[in-house]
Amino acid sequence: MSDLASKTCTPCRGGVPPLAGKELEALARQVPQWKVVEGHHITRAVKFSDFQQALAFVNRVGAVAEEQGHHPDILLSWGKAEITTWTHSVNGLTESDFILAAKIDRL
Numbered sequence: 001m002s003d004l005a006s007k008t009c010t011p012c013r014g015g016v017p018p019l020a021g022k023e024l025e026a027l028a029r030q031v032p033q034w035k036v037v038e039g040h041h042i043t044r045a046v047k048f049s050d051f052q053q054a055l056a057f058v059n060r061v062g063a064v065a066e067e068q069g070h071h072p073d074i075l076l077s078w079g080k081a082e083i084t085t086w087t088h089s090v091n092g093l094t095e096s097d098f099i100l101a102a103k104i105d106r107l
Helices: 021-029 051-068 095-105
Strands: 035-037 041-047 073-077 080-085
Touching: 021 095, 041 095, 051 073, 051 080, 051 095, 080 095
Parallel strands: none
Antiparallel strands: 035 041, 041 080, 073 080
16 A cells, blocks of 8 residues: 555545545555544544643644645644544545545654
């Protein structure tokens, strides 16, 4: 399998079906720390020892998201950051969601 983190997110204009079935499962296996929720989005919570470390992580995630043009939902709280992503234009998951997840995992 290819290394997702080395790929670049591609803009999705809609008109394509979201990932499902074996294709979705294969990509999910490449980012095992992420949870696929109802086949619609993926999420991951990361814990830290304090707010400052969680904030620093969120800022790094934001920089990667901006670079990729693919922007997740980010929840920041004391000692924790939760990242959720899906492709809004298809109301589900695309390869770009998994590429972003793999890039975040490298942080």
